Amino acid sequence: MSSTTIYLKLPQVKEVYEPEVYLGMIADVHSSDRAAEAKAKAVKITSFSGKGKEAAFVGNVMELVEKIEKTGQNIQVDNIGESDFVVTYRAGKKKSLVWEWMKTAMVSAVAFFGAAFAIMTFNNDANVTDVFAKFYEMIIGTRAEGPTILEASYSVGLALGILLFFNHFASWKITVDPTPIEVEMRLYEENLNKTLIKNGGRKESGVDVS
Incomplete structure (x- = not known):
């Protein structure tokens, strides 16, 4: 069975406004297999409490590769972005x-x-x-x-x-x-x-x- 390649491009820093963070929210994900691509985008990265105004999460691409590979069989991840990344969370509070x-x-x-x-x-x-x-x-x-x-x-x-x-x-x-x-x-x-x-x-x- 041939493997499915998922291309991943991570930025060094990404700002989010939702407490639940998924891969599709912080990175560019592409694959010829649309089902595998959708599953990869739905991989959960982290979750913030949502109570504070600002928080940060530091991640590594190896952790993402492990999670993505668990979404299906014969999954191969090709990262063309950053190896370490920062996700900053800002509560969606309206600014004065x-x-x-x-x-x-x-x-x-x-x-x-x-x-x-x-x-x-x-x-x-x-x-x-x-x-x-x-x-x-x-x-x-x-x-x-x-x-x-x-x-x-x-x-x-x-x-x-x-x-x-x-x-x-x-x-x-x-x-x-x-x-x-x-x-x-x-x-x-x-x-x-x-x-x-x-x-x-x-x-x-x-x-x-x-």
Whole structure:
């Protein structure tokens, strides 16, 4: 009897909103045998209590292979995805729009005033005001009384430089490239997932990760 091959592609992390998690919810499953494919998709991965707002489950593809092979005879699993994966559960609770706007406003305020403080500190340490004054006197021949075109150009150029560097203004992007913030967030997510996977492996081997 010929074997039935089931192709499995697991992502490194998958977010779910239902407490009962099945293979078809977190991975791409394909087989020429539709019945075997349906059985594989119905394999239960884990279940969350549903009481907490968020939880995480760390799994290994070998555990899935064992479960899938039990769904029928002569089943062969070919994994073309990740060997370790993380399933994060978020309760399907409706988010408060007011709270979301409040968090956005708080983060924006911290970022704005923090950046402003950093710029002012740099300008003070570098003594930018005196540099501009001396530069103006060298070019014009007279000492400036009050702000000059140099200060105005510096302020406008600084704002434009920040917008160009972060490649993002409201919902409009200058280029299709991801912004530096998006890159850093993806790196943070990858490091977070790797840490969860490693901690999960250590717990299974009895190593204290607290």
